[in-house]
Amino acid sequence: MKYQHWKIAFAYIGVIIGAGLSSGQDLLQYFLCFGKMGLLGVLFLGVLNAIFGRIMVTFGCYYRADNHEEVFSQIAHPFFSRILDIVLVIGSFVMGFVMVAGAGSNLNQQFGIPSGIGALICSILIAVVAFLDFDKITSVLGIFTPVIIVMLLSITAYTFIGKSYDFAALDATARTIKPAMNNVFLSVINYYALCAMTGVSMAFILGGTVVRIGIAEKGGTLGGIMVGIIVLAASFSIFANITEVKDADMPMLAIVNNIHPWFAVLYAFTVFSLIFNTAFSLYYSIARRFSGGSTKKMRIIMIAVVAGGYICSFGGFKTLIGVMYPILGYMGVLLLIILFVAWIQKRKDIIVEKFFRRNMLRISLKKQQPDKHVTEKEKELFHSLSEISPAETDALKNDIHETTKQIMENTDDIKKYMDENLSVDDIKIQKNVNEMMDSENQKSEK
Structure with a gap:
């Protein structure tokens, strides 16, 4: 729990x-093709990752989402919700299928395995992992x-410690690469919109696996910040080696091969695993969307x-990124606008719900302790909080009780845990409950 x-x-x-x-191909075509200005674009990309990582995971937790449609139906007009879906x-x-193509390119560049065979290996692994439970899947993803x-970070340290570079020459070489977009600003917006499309469905589902909104906020923010750090480190390393790697399908892998062959083997396996993670998440979100809750x-x-993705992956990794990603990025701009506007509109409600769930957990924890007594007023409050939550009432109650059991099993000092992690203002909670109940009654009367 901690x-x-x-x-x-x-x-x-x-x-x-x-x-x-993780391969560096996106970074070449979207940012480093603009030279030193592209590195500033990468820095801004990291900021967007932190902001929207928090937003997406938190929305998933707030609505206890099982798929992206459950969130969009709440935060967007039905017309836009349908388009986004x-x-x-x-x-x-x-x-x-671009990821699957990348898996094939990765194994081909490092081990000489035909791209089609590498893509097939990745596809089979995706299908096999789909038969695991979600907790195990989450562990695999991370x-x-x-x-x-x-x-x-090791590659970046190796690249720069004790070495110097002619950045003017590197800048000139980088600008010979054909860009995916016309300028850096468009690249940042288009590429982050693409990242959001990659991550939003799974981010909602990840958020939906936790009850506490504070944990979702922290997890999404940390994830976004670390994505920014990873991208910045990779970008500087590729830029410093731009002359040697600008034509490679996997620029980072080309750099690693110059460091040590065994390190390159380990890196290739790690990149393959990350490719698998992303491809699995994308396919899994589609399957969850149309499964109707049936495993x-x-x-x-x-x-x-x-199977369909494997067939489509034969278009070639580098070509697919150059052609398909800009189109998908433009489609994703609508997603960013809707998410940001909804976040501004729902921010107060999310804060209120965060403290409501804390109170529910406090009451549930009190109920589990033999030396504590839950009053009728507390029972009524627990019921009221579950009723006015945006999450499904019975599911939320069950998840609160399950979370309580986990806390009891993993915490020695319950009182200390409650004071440090579940602090609430009872008077303010009751006031918010009364206001929301009155609002619901007024809507019913109308």
Whole structure:
């Protein structure tokens, strides 16, 4: 429980850091092609990752989302909600098979394995992991994240410690690369919109796995910040080696091969794992969207999506990024606008709900302690808080009780835990409950 926000953060990074970022191909075509100005664009990209990482995971927690449609139906007009639903399904499928193509390129560049075979290996793994439970899946998504962070920071340190570079010459070489967009500003907006499309569905689902909004906020923010750090480190390393790697499908892998062959092997496996993470998340979000809550149906859809994605992956990784990503990025701008506007509109409600759930957890914890007595007033408050929550009432109650059990099992001093993590203002809580109940009654009368 104590490190749950880190689990969310690492899983979120695993979704975002896929074939493009961990390989460096996205960074070449979107940012480094503009030379030194492109590095400033990467810095701004990191800021957007932190802001929207927090927003997306928090919305998933607030609505206890099982798929992206459940959130969009609440925060957007039905017309825009429907458009976003279609865009995300199409976008997730397209980016999914681009990731699979990246898996093939990765194994081909490092080991000489035919790209089609590498893509097939990745596709089979995706289908197999779909038969695990979600807690295990979340663990899989985050397991390689610390590894790639250490690797990228090590590569950056190796690249710059004790060495100097002619940045004017590097800038001139970088500008010979064909850009995906016309200028840096468009690249930042377009590329982050693409990242949001990659991560939003799974970010909602990740947020929906936790009850406490504070944990979701912290996990999303940490995940976004670390994505920014990873991207910045990779960008500086590629820029310093731009002459040697500008034509490679996997620029980062080309750099690593110059450091040590065994390090390159380890990096190739790690990149493959991250590609798998992203591809799995994209396909999984599609399957969850159309499964209607049925695990069996979800797995059947997953297998069909994986098979279709494998066929489409033969378009070639580098070509697919140059052609498909800008189009998907423009489609994702609408997503960013809707998310940001909804965040401003819902911010007060989210803060209120955060303290409501804290109070529910306090009451539930009190009920589990033999030496404590839950009053009728507290029982009524627990019921009222669950009724006015944006989450489904019975599901929220069950999840509150499950979270309580986990806290009881993993905490020695319950009172200390409550004081440090579940502080509330009872008077303010009751006032907010009364206001919201009055508002609901007025709506019913109308």
